[in-house]
Amino acid sequence: MTKDQKDNLFLLIKSLTKSEKRQFKLYVGRLEVNQDSKYLNLFNFLDKSKVYNESAILEREIVKKKQLANVKAHLYRQILISLKLNPSHQNIRSQIREQLDFASILYHKGLYKQSLKILDKSKEVAIQNEEKTLAYEIVELEKIIESQYITRKISTRTDELMIQSKELSTLNVISSKLSNLSLQLYGIILKSGYIKNETESKKIQAYFYERFPRFEFKELGFREKYWLYNVYLWYSFLLQDFKNCYRYALKWVDLFQEYPQMITVNPVFFLKGNNYLLEALFFIGNKEKFQNHLLKFQEATSKKKFPNDENVQALTFLYLNLNTINLYFIDGSFQEGVNRIPKIKKELDSFKNRLDEHHVMIFYYKFANMYFGHGNNKECIYYLDKIISNKSLLIREDLQCFARVLNLVAHYEAGLDYNIEALLKSTYKFLIKTNDLYEVQKEMIKFLRNLQYIYPQDIKKAFEDLRDTLKKYEDHPYERRAFLYLDVMSWLESKIQNVPIADVIRQKYYNKQ
Incomplete structure (x- = not known):
């Protein structure tokens, strides 16, 4: 077998x-x-x-x-x-656990003094490295030993351990509540993507504030601040508030400047923070800041002292390459992006066993968009088919929805319109099934369905009408999400002006600057 x-x-x-x-x-x-x-x-x-x-x-x-x-x-x-x-x-965490095991062995042998000595040193290392859960375990064992090993300092020692235990317990509870909320928000965005309407917005806001813990910010250490910025980041992403995404991602990255030793202890946290900072800058469209942060990120991860285990290697590949692709989208440098795809694809295949399916699908969607922008619609369809044929709805539904819409456009552009009616029906059914049929998608499907009945001399006017119809949704709080996945407006302008999409996006970028 x-x-x-x-x-x-x-x-x-x-x-x-x-x-x-x-x-x-x-x-x-x-x-x-x-x-x-x-x-x-x-x-x-x-x-x-x-x-x-x-x-x-x-x-x-x-x-x-x-x-x-x-x-x-x-x-x-x-x-x-x-x-x-x-x-x-042998990272810090495993070293502290090893010392905790040694202390436990000594305690069970009745060598209390030796056990307490190891615990005291280990606790100091744990607190310095923000391993408060382990520090709490150490304090609890110290309390057990102190209750059996009587010294002259027992009264002050008891008070000291009780205060320390309470402080660590409080911070661990805050950290746990924030990390739980972060994971819950992340789960929502993986399942459904950004919020789609006012009802969802109110539901997310209520969900967020019901679960948000109370605390004094000045009492927080590295780990608590990390989860705090993490929570606000996912909340902002869900609401499509990209300026606040940038704000909290920057706080996240700056936290490692405040605690530089944490880069070695928690390299994954460092990688994720830089990734979300770049992602926020991509949505804002600030290429200059994006390039500067991407360069800093590349320099930081290429240093010899930067951790380099298999997990870190996989995540470094993931975040550097996804953001490198995003850089080409900002100003429409599709030729450069397409040239880069074969190398990324080869490396992606070697990392497949270490990356989750969700991120592999994101790579495929970006490849498809890059080929579409470059005018290679058949390659675009090839990668979209990998997403559409994936039957697991655990992958972001919004990604699958827009993959289907782009697939319709790519088939039209490639002249593969012999089965366009079947594609229109299957896309429409899928969007209804996932409750993702909104005005932008409706207008796109209606337009593509009617194209076959429009005379050649009227095509340009039809594209202009669709552009004018969709323009009002560009700044709509919920409909604008469609434009984050598919630059429909640039495609329409390219058809109207009869120029490549890359030229339209590049001109938009220069006008914005």
Whole structure:
């Protein structure tokens, strides 16, 4: 049975570096009894395999079918233990946990003084690195030990630990509530995208303020401020308030200037903050600031001291490349963008196992838009089909909706109008099903349906009428979302003026400047 690279053990083995594989073999080979063990033989076989093939494992008689599940589970665990021992995976968090484990062992052996000494040092490191949850665990263990190890300082020590426990607990609760709210807002935008009407706007505002915790800002540390800016950012994105998106994303990035040691401790937070800052600048259309921040972002991630584990590598690829593509959209540099796609696509394929489906689909949508702007409608349709054929509605519904609308336009532009009626019907049904049929989409579908009945000499007038109809929606608080996904107005102007879309967007950009 072949499970083309979807087996968890196989994916873990394929993610190992040469040094990690060597360390694993040294780790399991430390005992002679392991030299010919089933799980080591299975490791060597899977390491050399290009795909996971269960039948091939059984044919080689590496392990019997009844034993396979247990041997795989044991191998998986041994690899993780080996990775845990690797210095490259010994981050601050794991180091503090290790010290906490040591202190717990000493406590259970009755060596209270030694245990307290380790806990005191670990607590200081945890607080310095904003690991307040771990710091709280340490304080709670200190309280247990202090209740059994009587010293002359017990009265003052008890008060000190109680105050510290209360402060850490309060901040952890604030952080937890803010992180929960951030995740909930993020879940909403993944499911449905931006708000679509006044009802949704009121619902989101009520949802936000009901769950927003009370606190004194001056008492917040790095982690609490991080989640605070995170929450406001997602709230602003949902409301399409891109100026406030920029404001809170900038606060997020500046937070790392205030706490520079946190870049090493929390590189993912740093990467995400820079990504959202660039995304906000893209929606605002400020190319100068966008380029400056993108350059700073590239410089920061290319420094030798910047963390470079597999997760960080994948996210750095994701955020740098998505924003590099966005740069070409701002002023219509589609030729440059199209030239960049093959390289990004090749790297995207190598990172696919480390990126979620949602972000892969965003890449495809941006590729499709880039090819559309460049006039290569067949390539545009190719990438749109990858989104439309994805049956999972867990991917943003709004992305699927606008992929279908762009697909209609691309088919018209490519002259593939033999099945345009079927496409119109399926798009219309999908938009109704997802409750995403709004005025801009309605007007677009009506226009495309009627095009076949318009005389050639009247085509330009039809495009002008549609442009004038849609113009009133450009600044509409809910209808304007359509223009964030698809630059319909530039396409219409290009048809009216009979010039490439890139020329229209470039002229708009220069006029704006």
